[in-house]
Amino acid sequence: MSPMQNNPTPHGKGLLRSIDWFTVLLYVILICLGWMSVCGATYDFEQAGNFFDFSTRSGMQIVWMGTSLVLALFLLMTDDRLIESLSYIIYLLFVVLLFVTPFLAHDIKGSLSWIKVGSFSVQPAEFAKFATALCVAKVMSTNGFSVMRRRDFLIAGAVILLPVAAILLQKETGSALVYLSFFLMLYREGMPGCVLFTGLSAIVYFVVGVRFAEQPMWTGAPVMLGPYLVLLLITLSVGGMVWMYTKRRDVAMVLLSGVGVMAIATLFSRFVIPFDVVWVQLGVSALGILYLLYHALRDRMMSYLYISLFALGAIALHYSAGFVMTDVLQPHQQTRIRVLLGLEDDPRDAGYNVIQAKIAIGSGGLRGKGFLNGTQTKLKYVPEQDTDFIFCTVGEEEGFLGCTLVLALYLALILRLIHLAERQPYTFGRVYGYCVMSIFLFHLFINVGMVLGLTPVIGIPLPFFSYGGSSLWGFTILLFIFLRIDAGRYRMQR
Numbered sequence: 001m002s003p004m005q006n007n008p009t010p011h012g013k014g015l016l017r018s019i020d021w022f023t024v025l026l027y028v029i030l031i032c033l034g035w036m037s038v039c040g041a042t043y044d045f046e047q048a049g050n051f052f053d054f055s056t057r058s059g060m061q062i063v064w065m066g067t068s069l070v071l072a073l074f075l076l077m078t079d080d081r082l083i084e085s086l087s088y089i090i091y092l093l094f095v096v097l098l099f100v101t102p103f104l105a106h107d108i109k110g111s112l113s114w115i116k117v118g119s120f121s122v123q124p125a126e127f128a129k130f131a132t133a134l135c136v137a138k139v140m141s142t143n144g145f146s147v148m149r150r151r152d153f154l155i156a157g158a159v160i161l162l163p164v165a166a167i168l169l170q171k172e173t174g175s176a177l178v179y180l181s182f183f184l185m186l187y188r189e190g191m192p193g194c195v196l197f198t199g200l201s202a203i204v205y206f207v208v209g210v211r212f213a214e215q216p217m218w219t220g221a222p223v224m225l226g227p228y229l230v231l232l233l234i235t236l237s238v239g240g241m242v243w244m245y246t247k248r249r250d251v252a253m254v255l256l257s258g259v260g261v262m263a264i265a266t267l268f269s270r271f272v273i274p275f276d277v278v279w280v281q282l283g284v285s286a287l288g289i290l291y292l293l294y295h296a297l298r299d300r301m302m303s304y305l306y307i308s309l310f311a312l313g314a315i316a317l318h319y320s321a322g323f324v325m326t327d328v329l330q331p332h333q334q335t336r337i338r339v340l341l342g343l344e345d346d347p348r349d350a351g352y353n354v355i356q357a358k359i360a361i362g363s364g365g366l367r368g369k370g371f372l373n374g375t376q377t378k379l380k381y382v383p384e385q386d387t388d389f390i391f392c393t394v395g396e397e398e399g400f401l402g403c404t405l406v407l408a409l410y411l412a413l414i415l416r417l418i419h420l421a422e423r424q425p426y427t428f429g430r431v432y433g434y435c436v437m438s439i440f441l442f443h444l445f446i447n448v449g450m451v452l453g454l455t456p457v458i459g460i461p462l463p464f465f466s467y468g469g470s471s472l473w474g475f476t477i478l479l480f481i482f483l484r485i486d487a488g489r490y491r492m493q494r
Contacts, residue, residue, distance in 0.1 A: 018487040019076060020420060026413045027464070027479060031068070031472070033406065034390075034465035035061050036371065041386035041393040042467070043372050057386055057467055064469040068476040075480040080488040083481060084138065084428055091135035091159070094128040098166035101125075105170065113170040125175040126474030128163050130481060133435035135159050136182065140189065141428035147190040156186065173333065174458035181442035185434040194241065198310060201237060202317055205230050209321045211341045223269065223277045230318045231281035235259055238288060238311050245303045251295060258284040285315060336457050353389060354453045356382045361395030361403070361451070368399030386467040388459050391451045410444050410463075420486050429485045436482045440475075 035058065042057040051058040101124050102112040114121040136159045139145065145152050160182045167176040180199075187196050212226035239256035243249060265280040289308045296304035325334055339354075360376035363369070374396035376382055382389050395403050414437060421433025440463055447462040449455030461471040 015487055020483055020486055023416050023483060030409055030464040031065050035065060037390050037393045037465055038386050038467045040372055040374060040397050041377050041390055061467055064472045068472050072476050072480040076484050080485045087134040087138035091131045094131040095162055097124045098128055098163055102170050111172050113172040123470040125167050125172055126470040129439055130478040132163050133432050137428045137432035140431045147186055174460045177458060178442055181438040182435060184438040188434050205314055205318050206321050209318045222274050227278045231285060234311055234314045238307055241307050255288050258288055353383050353457060357389050357392040357451045358453060360392040364396040364399040366400050368397050368402050371397055387461060389451055390462055390465050391448055414441055425489055432485060433482050436478050
């Protein structure tokens with residue numbers, strides 16, 4: 001046996017000493033608190049305190065917790081080099097499984113994402129997250145890879161978006177949106193900030209356009225507030241991007257002068273002759289795009305071309321928003337978005353979950369009603385209260401202080417994952433670590449946000465809290481593969 005095999009780390013640290021036990025502790029605390037929340041959400045007074053009966057949700061959650069701990073131990077004992085070498089195979093297997101899932105799954109509330117295995121149901125989309133993270137980390141760790149290179153960026157994007165396409169075929173929009181969190185990792189690895197800005201801008205333009213699409217600027221105005229605001233924001237964004245990325249302030253000021261033209265047209269429409277100012281805005285936008293293309297050809301700067309394409313794409317996105325709302329999204333998804341944006345008041349259907357969740361959280365007050373004393377949850381007012389809406393159980397039983405503690409634990413986990421990712425000596429470990437962090441952050445933000453009515457109800461679980469084996473196993477695998485990679489960080493590369 002070679003000296004390298006006797007002492008696999010240059011610092012003489014064994015596996016047990018190399019594992020980040022602080023993260024393991026956070027994991028154990030979170031799954032235990034999650035089990036308590038499942039107990040609170042599913043407790044029936046007829047149980048007489050029997051939380052360990054496997055016929056109950058709380059009893060089955062113990063089974064998922066126990067198997068998750070066994071799975072975590074198995075992953076810690078597995079050679080991280082083996083995991084890395086199998087990244088492509090694991091990814092391909094899960095992509096194939098995702099595409100065949102709609103043909104094997106049973107329809108559950110319109111979704112074809114659950115496969116029956118004996119007496120249990122498994123959701124492959126939950127496990128495909130770690131497979132995608134492994135594959136994109138492997139791709140980005142190859143020699144010469146650079147996110148700044150267009151070809152490499154497209155390859156990484158294709159690895160991320162292929163599972164998204166498969167999951168959309170399962171009519172599981174919520175799980176598909178989780179994969180957008182990978183772009184936070186790409187930003188850390190050098191993706192231009194303009195790409196992230198473009199994505200955020202698209203969301204803002206869509207929300208503003210839909211929210212104010214039918215609201216006139218003033219009583220009897222011939223111009224609607226939605227398109228007016230979107231085109232104004234596009235003009236400001238284009239001017240700001242030229243200012244930032246080309247450093248040509250003279251060009252930026254010419255583009256921003258369009259805002260003055262819009263203001264004059266608005267005043268003329270308000271006090272002289274009423275007309276739809278949006279036509280003036282479209283004219284200003286068209287002239288701005290032609291002006292950018294002129295500078296792109298004259299100065300031979302691709303930045304002008306990209307910014308002009310941004311403006312053109314943003315306008316196309318705005319005018320396709322109505323088509324997306326009515327012809328692409330499912331009726332229940334349309335209703336959820338309209339309720340979230342305040343366009344509809346639907347207390348008996350789409351808005352019912354959020355209303356009841358808010359009531360449950362608000363009724364908890366500062367210190368909560370105490371374990372098993374929540375009235376909203378005991379009387380089953382909150383649908384999905386042990387899965388997607390389990391955070392309302394924390395708010396009702398443990399109050400503001402309990403919610404603060406849980407969020408502080410998640411914050412500690414997110415910050416710790418960032419710390420672990422940054423200390424990785426190799427690209428593979430760092431990229432995978434940021435994928436893990438991004439997925440946890442996205443789940444936390446969206447799940448808590450939808451319970452509070454701040455984000456659409458898209459049905460994604462709260463990590464380590466929501467009931468279910470697929471969810472808990474998926475997050476456990478995701479986390480402990482990274483902890484195993486981190487534990488091997490001292491090993492010399494051979």
